[in-house]
Amino acid sequence: MSGKPAKPRKPAQASTVASSETAGQKPKLLSGGNPQIPKGDGDAPVQAYISAMPGWKSEVGRRLDDLIVRNVPGVRKAVRWNSPFYGLEGQGWFVSYHVLTRYVRVTFLNGSSLSPIPSGAGKDEDSRWHDVYEGELDEERMEAWIRQSAALPGWRGFDTL
Numbered sequence: 001m002s003g004k005p006a007k008p009r010k011p012a013q014a015s016t017v018a019s020s021e022t023a024g025q026k027p028k029l030l031s032g033g034n035p036q037i038p039k040g041d042g043d044a045p046v047q048a049y050i051s052a053m054p055g056w057k058s059e060v061g062r063r064l065d066d067l068i069v070r071n072v073p074g075v076r077k078a079v080r081w082n083s084p085f086y087g088l089e090g091q092g093w094f095v096s097y098h099v100l101t102r103y104v105r106v107t108f109l110n111g112s113s114l115s116p117i118p119s120g121a122g123k124d125e126d127s128r129w130h131d132v133y134e135g136e137l138d139e140e141r142m143e144a145w146i147r148q149s150a151a152l153p154g155w156r157g158f159d160t161l
Contacts, residue, residue, distance in 0.1 A: 092154030
């Protein structure tokens with residue numbers, strides 16, 4: 001997103017959930033309660049992340065995943081840096097979310113092009129985020145952002161999606 005082209009990489013293979021998770025052990029929660037989920041591609045690691053989200057945040061994760069799948073046919077999923085990412089083949093990654101202590105941060109990787117622009121901003125001039133607090137997921141607004149974001153070129157930082 002900094003304008004530098006990403007180096008092409010081999011497409012990632014579908015992964016399975018780590019052995020500690022399949023053995024019935026809960027994933028470790030990192031700072032702020034974010035689940036530590038191994039890097040992986042496909043639905044399984046994303047579902048493992050959502051299942052490990054603490055308390056009310058797990059329901060937010062399920063609802064976000066459902067909104068994205070319903071509104072973006074052919075969406076691809078992955079977990080990187082202990083966060084689910086969603087993207088489209090040939091267009092890149094457009095949204096991710098992450099658990100923090102009091103909220104779930106939904107980051108649109110091309111968010112500066114959305115209308116209205118999500119209020120959260122950092123060093124990356126393209127990304128914008130929206131923090132979802134308990135009981136405050138506005139599904140109508142989120143669906144609009146998801147559809148807009150998926151229609152735009154996304155981020156191509158960790159593979160050739």
